[in-house]
Amino acid sequence: MSPTSVLPTVTRASSEVLAEAAKGTDSTFQLLYFPLHGRGELVRNLLAYSGAQWEELALDWPAQKPKTPFQVAPVVYEHTASGSVLQLAESNAIERYLARKYNLIGSNIWEENLINQYYHNAEGLIQAFALRVVGAAPEARIDEANRFYTEVLSKFVSIHEEHLKQNGDNGHYVGKSTTLADLKVVQTLDRILLLVPKGGVPVPVSKELTPSLWKVKEAVEDNASYASWKKSQRSQDLNANTRARFQF
Ligand SMILES: N[C@@H](CCC(=O)N[C@@H](CS)C(=O)NCC(=O)O)C(=O)O
Known part of the structure; x- marks a missing residue:
């Protein structure tokens, strides 16, 4: 239907x-x-x-x-x-x-606070990306993206790698299971990796460059129903529509 x-x-x-x-x-x-x-x-x-x-x-x-x-x-x-x-x-x-x-907000008020902290930190990153890269004039986009990667994103990933190590480098920001923090950061990085202007420098996010963040991404993607959603035609169409809408 x-x-x-x-x-x-x-x-x-x-x-x-x-x-x-x-x-x-x-x-x-x-x-x-x-x-x-x-x-x-x-x-x-x-x-x-x-x-x-x-x-x-x-x-x-x-x-x-x-x-x-x-x-x-x-x-x-x-x-x-x-x-x-x-x-x-x-x-x-x-x-x-x-x-x-769905039990993705921690098991106590402190964990919830930490999850909110990571959530809002990632929100700051995506706002900066939207303003500086997505919102850039087409002719300035590569330069703006390069500046964003070196000035903003590199700092974000190095700080987050450290936080993740402090939680045992177990693929999670808080505790030992996936939370809203993990899903928010993964979605934020996926958006940045989806919208890469052609001809720019490589994005400083990968399994090699940011292994702890990559573990979070892999842990989220290991969930069968999430993986099946991401493979679906609808999800692929949303990727394509998003790229087209912002002319990437
Ligand atoms: N603060 C709201 C903002 C929602 C919002 O601005 N939605 C936009 C799309 S991202 C919208 O509905 N635009 C169509 C319109 O305003 O008619 C939220 O986070 O849900």
Whole structure:
């Protein structure tokens, strides 16, 4: 069945509905977002990594926009087993909700703090990349990318390699399992590796140059349902669309 563009009718988030959503990992999800990585990709990755059942709603943005909570996407609709529908908005809030639901936010307040720390540090990197490289005029892009790699990215990776070593170089930022921090950093580096201008210097991120970060990437990619999502035609199309949209 092809996906619908009709947004589901949302249920009031009563305590009964929330209690069901909080305990159940058997909800299914619909994501409303554009056919790009953007602010939708980490949501997709979290759903895939968690093995959740999810689909993307077909896009009819002019009709859908006024019905979303803030008139922007992404929006996620969670369908609980008993048929209630919760509406989730704001990418960061959606990511944290899914991370908590699927036990990817640490086992105590300190671990959650560390995860948030790494999350926001990676967010700073992707914002800098968007501003300096993606946003550069086409004729200045190679120079801007080279400057970004040497001035910003090299520093980021060397600091993060050190943090990862302090956690035992076990392929995880916090504790011994994958968390939102790992997924966020992997998604950030994947975006930078996807959008490499032709003719620039090599990106200073690889198995050889950044072995501890690479272990985090491999640990995430080792998850069968995440790996199968990344191999899917939809995921390949999103890569191609993202490159084309920003003329890489
Ligand atoms: N703070 C919001 C920002 C969402 C946002 O700006 N979404 C853009 C796409 S990345 C959008 O919906 N643009 C279409 C529009 O404004 O009509 C979030 O992180 O979810």
